[in-house]
Amino acid sequence: MLELGIKGKETVVVSEVNSAKTMGSGTLDVFATPAMIALMEQTAWKSVAKELEEGSGTVGIRLEVSHDAPTPFGMTVTCESELVKIDGRKLTFELRAYDEQGDIGKGIHERFIINNEKFQIKANEKGTK
Numbered sequence: 505m506l507e508l509g510i511k512g513k514e515t516v517v518v519s520e521v522n523s524a525k526t527m528g529s530g531t532l533d534v535f536a537t538p539a540m541i542a543l544m545e546q547t548a549w550k551s552v553a554k555e556l557e558e559g560s561g562t563v564g565i566r567l568e569v570s571h572d573a574p575t576p577f578g579m580t581v582t583c584e585s586e587l588v589k590i591d592g593r594k595l596t597f598e599l600r601a602y603d604e605q606g607d608i609g610k611g612i613h614e615r616f617i618i619n620n621e622k623f624q625i626k627a628n629e630k631g632t633k
Contacts (some may be wrong), residue, residue: 505555506595510587512551517574518542518603535575540583540601540609541567546581548597549612562595562615563623569611575603585613595618 516522522539524530529538549562556562575581579602588594591615601609 506552506587506590507555508590510546510551510555510588511584513582514543514547514550515580515582518577518579520577520579523577532574532579534579535579535603535608537571539571540571540581541569543581543583544569544599544601544609544611544613545586547585548595548599548615551585551597552587552595552615556617559620560617561620561623562617564613565594565616566614567611568613569599569609571609573606573608574601575608579603579605581608 518528518535522536524532524534524536527536527538529536546565552562581599581601583599585599587595587596588598595615595617597613599611599613600607
């Protein structure tokens with residue numbers, strides 16, 4: 505059952521795979537902003553996934569973030585999420601990302617509850633028009 509205050513936590517080690525240079529968001533060997541955003545979305549959706557009806561999922565519909573500090577290779581980035589608002593099928597999360605030295609980013613993320621099968625069918629139909 506979805507309730508306010510549901511929390512999530514996910515981690516990733518910074519490496520070449522999630523670097524700004526590899527992801528095309530810059531030229532440096534640091535944690536990429538797109539990688540931080542992906543970690544934030546992953547943390548939010550995973551935190552509520554087991555609370556949804558079978559066959560349901562969530563999709564991201566809005567994200568406001570700041571990436572405030574760099575993280576070099578070898579450090580671990582952790583993201584924590586908290587479900588702070590439920591408005592029908594729209595869920596709002598507060599997000600915080602940090603490494604061993606402190607905060608590196610924060611944000612607000614909105615996700616919408618969908619029926620997975622119907623959503624996929626609609627997306628597939630779009631590709632055939």
